[in-house]
Amino acid sequence: MMTEDLKKEFGKVGVLFGGRSAEREVSLMSGKGVFAALQSKGVDAHPFDPAERSLAELAAEKFDRVFIALHGRFGEDGTLQGALEQLGIPYTGPGVMASSIAMDKVMTKRIWLACGLPTPKFLVLDSHSSTVEQLREVPDELGLPLMLKAPHEGSTIGIAKVAGYSDMQDGFALCAKYDEVVLAEQFVAGRELTVPVLAEGRNARALPGD
Numbered sequence: 001m002m003t004e005d006l007k008k009e010f011g012k013v014g015v016l017f018g019g020r021s022a023e024r025e026v027s028l029m030s031g032k033g034v035f036a037a038l039q040s041k042g043v044d045a046h047p048f049d050p051a052e053r054s055l056a057e058l059a060a061e062k063f064d065r066v067f068i069a070l071h072g073r074f075g076e077d078g079t080l081q082g083a084l085e086q087l088g089i090p091y092t093g094p095g096v097m098a099s100s101i102a103m104d105k106v107m108t109k110r111i112w113l114a115c116g117l118p119t120p121k122f123l124v125l126d127s128h129s130s131t132v133e134q135l136r137e138v139p140d141e142l143g144l145p146l147m148l149k150a151p152h153e154g155s156t157i158g159i160a161k162v163a164g165y166s167d168m169q170d171g172f173a174l175c176a177k178y179d180e181v182v183l184a185e186q187f188v189a190g191r192e193l194t195v196p197v198l199a200e201g202r203n204a205r206a207l208p209g210d
């Protein structure tokens with residue numbers, strides 16, 4: 001009975017995973033787990049990899065809703081969310097604007113500052129024009145150790161911890177491969193938490209965890 005109820009409630013569900021970002025392999029693992037879990041509960045779930053199939057094919061599937069298990073660009077940055085909005089397909093996770101902002105570490109930090117929220121001190125470095133002399137000035141400004149990050153990547157892709165001046169150039173080169181700019185950030189020791197937020201408005205619930 002539970003299986004039939006779920007099929008009726010959720011209809012045909014597309015599980016979107018894989019994609020074209022640098023985090024493809026992580027997404028494949030996540031998506032396969034989600035797909036298996038939904039099937040085990042009797043949900044009429046179907047896998048869909050946007051790297052291998054087009055938006056026209058997505059529309060032709062006539063999904064009642066989709067579960068987004070994509071990571072990184074084209075999956076978490078508002079691009080896909082905008083396409084799904086145009087197609088009229090309900091989807092999991094935040095909307096276009098929230099996805100776009102949250103995927104950009106630099107923009108997110110600037111919004112936090114504008115709202116008076118604390119965030120580690122940072123600098124934004126151009127991936128193509130930053131000179132060796134400019135890189136040497138970063139530790140003087142932010143202190144050591146410091147972090148270098150590709151602002152639009154996740155899953156620890158395009159990230160480097162700089163312990164000394166001699167690490168700056170290699171760390172910068174690593175991060176610059178993934179983005180037009182590199183975020184240099186003051187290092188703050190502490191626990192790393194993941195905080196999903198379920199629902200929205202007054203019904204929103206934060207579920208922090210390691």
